[in-house]
Amino acid sequence: MNGLLILPSYTEYFHLTTATVGLNNAASWIGAIxxxxxxxxxxxxxxxxxxILVxxxxxxxxxxxxxxAQHIAMFVVARVVVGFGSAISNASAPVLLAELLPARTRGRVLGIFFSCFYVGSLVSAIVNYGSRNIQSTWSWRLPSLLQFIPSFLALCLLPFVPESPRWLISKGQDAHAKEILYIMQGSAATPNTENDNDSTSAAEAALRDIKSTMQREEAAYPRNAWRELLATPPNRRRLLILVSFGTMISTLGNFVISYYLKRILDQAGVADADAQLRINVGLNCWCFLAAAAYGDTDNQAGIYSTIAVIFLFQGFYSFAITPTTSLFPSEIAQYKLRAAGIAVFRFFDSGFGLLCSFAMGYAMEGAWLALLPC
Structure with missing residues (x-):
């Protein structure tokens, strides 16, 4: 959305106002809620x-x-649908990783998982920059259309991805779970060897451990997942962390940069669309690879200071917060509560994202200045 809002063909086609900019940004959060x-x-x-398939x-x-999209209503509905699909993936994909990976690599991989958000953002920024000179609505339709590629790749790769052994065990499919655990030992291609026997023994031991853990959890938490989140003091503390973390990640200030970079740059004096798109590309490079870019106006000191602070803030946010958004909610709850806990986390993340989508647009227009005391 940052890139689209910079493109004149997009803003002029939909005749955007402060309200409709906020609505377009908020639509995906509505779907996520x-x-x-x-x-x-x-x-x-x-x-x-x-x-993940759904x-x-x-x-x-x-x-x-x-x-x-032919009009603003169609675009908003589309963004709601995209937000809904993204929300479903945010529950299924990190949970699958958490339940497939061994403990020694789980934290690192889950941290990388959501950090790759910036890979998508960088590709999006580059596509927007490359399409800026298309003399038709395809300058914004093409970046919109190319969003299908990650989902298409997921559909192509999904047949080769194993299901969660814990989920299979919970459904009574122990033999299938054991097969996956065996494959995850890394020796499935060398049968009738000592390594194969070791892998079989390790898979059987892992199956017993998982079943034992799940049985203990079921005995300790016999109610449905939603009731269990409130049933015991430890789970209530987990719930409090999920709620506060979900609220925090949309209210730390990164939201303004993620959705209203164009207005920040306009106010800083960088009004040229090409310069704004270059900064958008550079900012996403920095967030993932610590790169940089800047615009050019008369007030150089003010421009450089503003953009430097944006880059510093996003860098620290990316380092400290971004990896934990998939890691922490997946790890904090037991198997039975994991999907419900992530749902709570995402509900509050999306709810405050929706709030900020509207509020920030008006705030940056200066509409709230009249409400402040002199």
Whole structure:
């Protein structure tokens, strides 16, 4: 959305105002809020893999609507659908990783998982920059359409990804779970060897450990996942952390940069669209690879200071917060509460994201200045 808002063809086609800019930004959060209500049933009932499948199909449908949008209402509905699909994936994908990976690598990989958000942002920024000179609505329709690629890749790769052994065990599919645990030992391609026997023994031991842990959890937490979140003091503390963390990540200030970079740059004196798109590319490079870029106006000291602070803030946020958004919610709760806990986290993240989508647009227009005391 940062890139699209910089493109004149996009803003002029929809005749955007402060209200409709906020609505376009908020639409994906509306979908995410609704999707948060479906996260736990989809991930726990259909399974982690099918959850990713459902999320990918929904997202592709939303992308098609967005790319073909003829008016603002169609664009907003499309963004709601994309937000809903993204929410489902945010429950299924990190949970699947958490339940497949061994403890020694789980934290590192889950941290990398959401950090790759910036890979997508960087690609998006480059695509927007490359499409800026297309003399038609395809300058914004093409970046919208290319959003289908990650979901398409997920659909292509999903047949080769194993299901969560914990989910399979919870559904009584112990033999399938054991096969996956065996494959995860890394010796499936060398049967009838000593390594193969070791892997089989390790898979059987892992299966017993997982079943034992799940049985203890079931005995300790016999109610449904939503009731258990409130049933005991430890779980209430987990719930408090999930609520506060979900609220925090949308209210630390990064939201303004993520959705209203154009207005920040306008106010700083960088009004040229090409310069703004270059800064958008550079900022995403910095967030993932610590690169930099800047614009050019008369007030050089003010410009450089503003952009330097933006880069510093985003760098620290990316280092400290971004990796934990997929790692912490997945790790803090037991198996039975994991999907429900992530749903709570995402509900509050999306709720405050929705609030900021509207509030920040008006705040940056100066509409709130009249409400402040002299």
């Amino acid at each position: 609704v999707g948060a209500l479906a996260m736990q049933p989809v991930a726990d009932v259909l399974g982690r893999k099918r959850g 999320a990918s199909l929904i997202t592709i449908a939303g992308v098609a609507l967005q790319a073909g």
